[in-house]
Every structure is written in structure tokens, then in C-alpha cells.
Amino acid sequence: MARQRRDPPRALLALVLERAILIHCRFFPCYDFLMKDMQAQLDKHRADAAECALIRDLATDPTKRDLFTKLAEHYSVLANEVARAIEAQTSKTPKE
DSSP: OOOOOOOOOOOHHHHHHHHHHHHHHHSTHHHHHHHHHHHHHHHHHHHHHHHHHHHHHHSHHHHHHHHHHHHHHHHHHHHHHHHHHHHHHHHHOOOO
């Protein structure tokens, strides 16, 4: 009777892949590049949020004021998500 091959669960495969990527990125130059890129995105989203808030404060039209309020809130949420991702990434990497 031939033994059937069982594939490992997807969650285990995802965990192994995540660990492999973290190890690869930590010990190879792409780690620094990714972190700098994420930090650049964080800075850009924060700057965009501040700019939209400034435009909102200067707007006289209520429709434009509402639009730039929503845009400022959206960019703030994006900045918070990127900051959270950076924190998660730095807490997962092995310390030297």
C-alpha cells in the first residue's frame, strides 16, 4: 500500500516563509533598504497629512474643508499603519 503524501498546513508554510524572509532580510543588505523605504513612506504620509490639514484650515469653502479633513485623516491612518508595520518589523528581527 502506497503512502499518501500529506502537505503541511498553510499556516505552517506561511510561518516558515515569514521566518526565512526575516532571516534573509536581517543578514543581507535589503533589510536596511526596506526599513529606509518604510521610513520614507511614513515621513511622506505624515507630511501629506500635515499639508492637507493646513489646506483645510485655509479653505473657505465648506465642501473643500470637508474634503481636506477626510484626506488629512486618511493620511494619518496610513502613517499610523506604516509606523505599526515598522514597529512590528523591528520587534521581529533577531538582535545581534
